[in-house]
Amino acid sequence: MSIDQVRDELHLKFDSSSSDVQRINKCRILLNNIISIWSTNLVKMLKGVVEFLAQDNDHLFASRQMLSDFCLRILPWLPDSQSKLLAQFMREEMQSRVVHFEYHLSIVCHHLSHIYEKEENWKEAANLLASIPAESYYRFSVDYELELYMKIARLYMEDNDLLLADPYIKKASVLQFETSNIDLHVNYKVCYARMLNFRLKFIEAAQEYYEFSNCSSLKECERLVALKNTLLLEILYNDERCKLLIRLSTLEKLHMVRIIKPYEIDEIEKMLMPHQKAKTNYGTTLLIEAIAEHNVQSIRILYKNIEIKSFGNLLGFEQCEAKLLAERMISEGRIEGSIDQINGLITFNPQKPDRLQSRYKEIESMNIQLYRMNDLLSANSSVQIMEDDQTDV
Numbered sequence: 001m002s003i004d005q006v007r008d009e010l011h012l013k014f015d016s017s018s019s020d021v022q023r024i025n026k027c028r029i030l031l032n033n034i035i036s037i038w039s040t041n042l043v044k045m046l047k048g049v050v051e052f053l054a055q056d057n058d059h060l061f062a063s064r065q066m067l068s069d070f071c072l073r074i075l076p077w078l079p080d081s082q083s084k085l086l087a088q089f090m091r092e093e094m095q096s097r098v099v100h101f102e103y104h105l106s107i108v109c110h111h112l113s114h115i116y117e118k119e120e121n122w123k124e125a126a127n128l129l130a131s132i133p134a135e136s137y138y139r140f141s142v143d144y145e146l147e148l149y150m151k152i153a154r155l156y157m158e159d160n161d162l163l164l165a166d167p168y169i170k171k172a173s174v175l176q177f178e179t180s181n182i183d184l185h186v187n188y189k190v191c192y193a194r195m196l197n198f199r200l201k202f203i204e205a206a207q208e209y210y211e212f213s214n215c216s217s218l219k220e221c222e223r224l225v226a227l228k229n230t231l232l233l234e235i236l237y238n239d240e241r242c243k244l245l246i247r248l249s250t251l252e253k254l255h256m257v258r259i260i261k262p263y264e265i266d267e268i269e270k271m272l273m274p275h276q277k278a279k280t281n282y283g284t285t286l287l288i289e290a291i292a293e294h295n296v297q298s299i300r301i302l303y304k305n306i307e308i309k310s311f312g313n314l315l316g317f318e319q320c321e322a323k324l325l326a327e328r329m330i331s332e333g334r335i336e337g338s339i340d341q342i343n344g345l346i347t348f349n350p351q352k353p354d355r356l357q358s359r360y361k362e363i364e365s366m367n368i369q370l371y372r373m374n375d376l377l378s379a380n381s382s383v384q385i386m387e388d389d390q391t392d393v
Contacts (some may be wrong), residue, residue, distance in 0.1 A: 003041065003048045006034065010052045014059055023062040028069065035074075043082050046074065047089050054093040060100060067094070071107040080115050087112045098133075106132045106140075117155065126155035126164070146175040146184050150191045162198050169195050259298045260291050262316060292317070292325060293334070300335055305347040308339075 013026040027049075034045050050070060053063040070090065075083050091108050094101040109128045116125035129152045134145045149172040156165035169192060176188045193208035269287055295315055299306065306314075312322030326346055329335045336349035 003045055006030070006045050006048045007052060010049065014056070014062070020059060020062040020065075023059055024065050027062070027066050031066075031069065031074075043078075043085055046070075046086055050086070050090050050093055054090075054097065054101070064100065064104070067101065067104045071104050071111070075108070075111050080118070084112065084115050087115075102133065113155075122155045122159035123161065126152050126159065129155070130168075142175055142178045143181055143184060146172055146179055146181075146188070149175065150184075150187055153191055153195070157194060157198060160198075162195075165195065165198075259295050259314065265291050293329065296325065296329060296335065300337070300348045303348065304350075305345055308344045308346060311346055 009030055010027065013030065014023050017023040017026060031049065034042070034049070039045070050067070053066050056063045067090075070086075075087055075090075077083075078086060087108050091105060091112070094105050094108070098105060109132050113125040113128040116122075116128065129148060132148065134140050134148055140148075149168040153165040153168040153172065156162075156168070172188055172191065176185060179185070189208060196208065265287065269285075292315055299311065299314055308323050308326075309319050311326065312319045315322050315325070317325065323339065326335075326337075326339060330337055330339070338347050338349075339345070340347065
C-alpha cells in the first residue's frame with residue numbers, strides 16, 4: 001500500500017460514513033492494516049494519516065479520537081527511533097491547531113521527552129515538557145501540574161542549568177499546598193533539597209537530606225543517597241549507616257573538630273557532585289576552603305598562640321595564604337583572636353565553656369565558608385550560578 005493509497009482510503013472512509021462512530025471504526029481498520037504490513041514506508045504512511053487527521057476540519061471529533069489512538073497505542077508500540085520521528089511530525093502538524101489538540105500535544109511532548117531523557121539529552125527533554133501549556137484554559141489537575149513542574153526542574157538540574165530550573169521550583173512551591181498527595185510532597189522536598197544543593201546552600205540542603213534518610217516511605221537505596229548528602233552535619237556522627245559511605249575515623253574528626261588530613265579530603269571529595277567541586281576565586285575548591293576553616297577551629301582548640309609559619313604547615317598552606325585565612329576568619333567573627341604582624345604570631349582568645357553554643361559554632365564554621373563562596377562564585381564568570389536574591393523560593 002502506497003502513501004497515496006492511504007490518503008485516498010481516508011478520504012473515502014470519512015466521506016462515505018454517516019457518523020463519527022463509523023468513521024472511527026473504519027479508520028481503525030485501515031490503521032491496523034497499515035501496521036500489519038510493516039513495510040519500510042511504515043512511518044511515512046503513518047505520517048500521511050496524521051497529516052490528514054490534523055488538517056481535517058469537518059469531522060473534528062473523529063480526528064481527535066484517532067489522534068488519541070496514535071498517542072496512546074501507536075507511539076509506545078513503535079521502536080524509539082521510529083516513534084521519535086513520528087512524534088516529532090505529530091507535534092509539528094498539531095501545533096498550528098493547538099486549541100483543538102492541546103491534550104494530544106501534551107502526550108506527544110511527554111513521549112518525546114521520555115525518549116530524549118533515555119538519550120541523556122536533558123535540556124531537550126526539559127524544553128519539551130516546558131512547552132506544555134499547563135496553565136491554559138484546558139485545566140490539568142493540580143497533581144499533574146505539580147509533577148510536571150518538578151520533572152522539568154529536575155531535568156534542567158541534570159543539565160546543570162539552575163537559571164532555567166528555578167522558575168519551575170517556584171511554581172511547584174505554590175502548588176504543593178494544594179495537593180494532599182503524600183508522594184508528591186516528598187518528591188517536592190527532594191527536588192527543593194537538590195535545588196538548595198545547586199545554590200551551594202549546603203547546610204539547609206543537608207538538613208533536608210537527613211530528614212529524607214529517615215523517611216520510611218523512601219526505598220533504602222534512596223535513603224542512603226540522601227544520607228550521603230548530609231555527611232558534613234555533626235548529627236550524623238551517631239548514625240551507624242554513615243559507615244557504609246565514609247570511614248568512621250573521618251566522621252570522628254568532623255564531629256570532634258580534629259584536623260582533617262589531605263587523604264581524608266580526597267575521600268570526601270569522591271562523594272561530591274560536579275558543582276560542589278567548583279573552583280573559588282582563590283583557586284581552591286569549596287571543599288578545600290571548608291576543611292581549611294574546620295582545621296583552623298581545630299588548631300584554635302589545641303593552641304593558645306602559634307607562629308604563622310607553623311600555622312600554615314598544619315593547614316598545608318603557604319604562609320601568606322594561611323595568614324589571609326586567619327585574618328578573614330577573625331574579621332568575620334568566626335574565631336576570636338589577633339595577629340602580631342611584627343613577630344608573626346597568631347593568638348587565640350579563650351572561648352566561654354557554653355557547650356551548646358560551642359557545638360553550634362563548630363558546625364557553622366565547617367559550612368559557613370560555603371555560603372560565602374556562593375556570593376563569590378556569583379561574580380565569577382567561570383561558574384554559572386544565580387545570585388541568591390534571584391533564586392530564593
